[in-house]
Amino acid sequence: QVQLVESGGGLVQAGGSLRLSCAARGRTFSNYAMGWFRQGPEKEREFVAAISRSDTNTYYADSVKGRFTISRDNAKNTMYLQMSSLKPEDTAVYYCAAALSSDYYNKNRYAYWGQGTQVTISS
Numbered sequence: 424q425v426q427l428v429e430s431g432g433g434l435v436q437a438g439g440s441l442r443l444s445c446a447a448r449g450r451t452f453s454n455y456a457m458g459w460f461r462q463g464p465e466k467e468r469e470f471v472a473a474i475s476r477s478d479t480n481t482y483y484a485d486s487v488k489g490r491f492t493i494s495r496d497n498a499k500n501t502m503y504l505q506m507s508s509l510k511p512e513d514t515a516v517y518y519c520a521a522a523l524s525s526d527y528y529n530k531n532r533y534a535y536w537g538q539g540t541q542v543t544i545s546s
Contacts, residue, residue: 425449425521425535432540437511439544443504445519445537452500453477456522459493459504460530461515461542468518472504473527482527487513509544516541 431443445457458473472493473482481493490509495502502519517540520533 425455427519427521427535427537429517429519429537429540432517432542434543434545435509437509437544437546439509440505440507441509441542443506443517443540443542445502447500447502447521453497454523456525456527457495457502458520458522458527458533459517460520461517463515466515468530470528470530471517474502475525506542511544511546514542514544
């Protein structure tokens with residue numbers, strides 16, 4: 424079992440920045456690939472970004488590439504999502520997730536999920 428807790432969400436104006444954190448407890452954090460997903464109002468949950476176990480490789484949705492940066496600190500059992508140049512369409516609940524699989528883009532391959540943190544971008 425892995426318990427995941429997101430933090431750092433909030434309300435910011437368009438063009439602003441936020442940093443989300445995902446703290447993990449339980450089994451060895453470095454065994455898991457980690458991802459961020461988001462779900463906007465009346466939308467399906469969608470992939471945002473992912474990072475490999477050893478922080479070697481990162482993956483991004485086209486919609487956030489160049490604006491968001493995913494990172495992890497295995498010593499602190501924590502993953503981050505630095506979000507910049509935020510847009511109203513980034514408004515969503517953001518979830519972190521952990522996977523033993525390397526199928527990073529597929530939400531169905533993630534075994535553990537946090538409860539989510541709300542990000543709201545005003546225009």
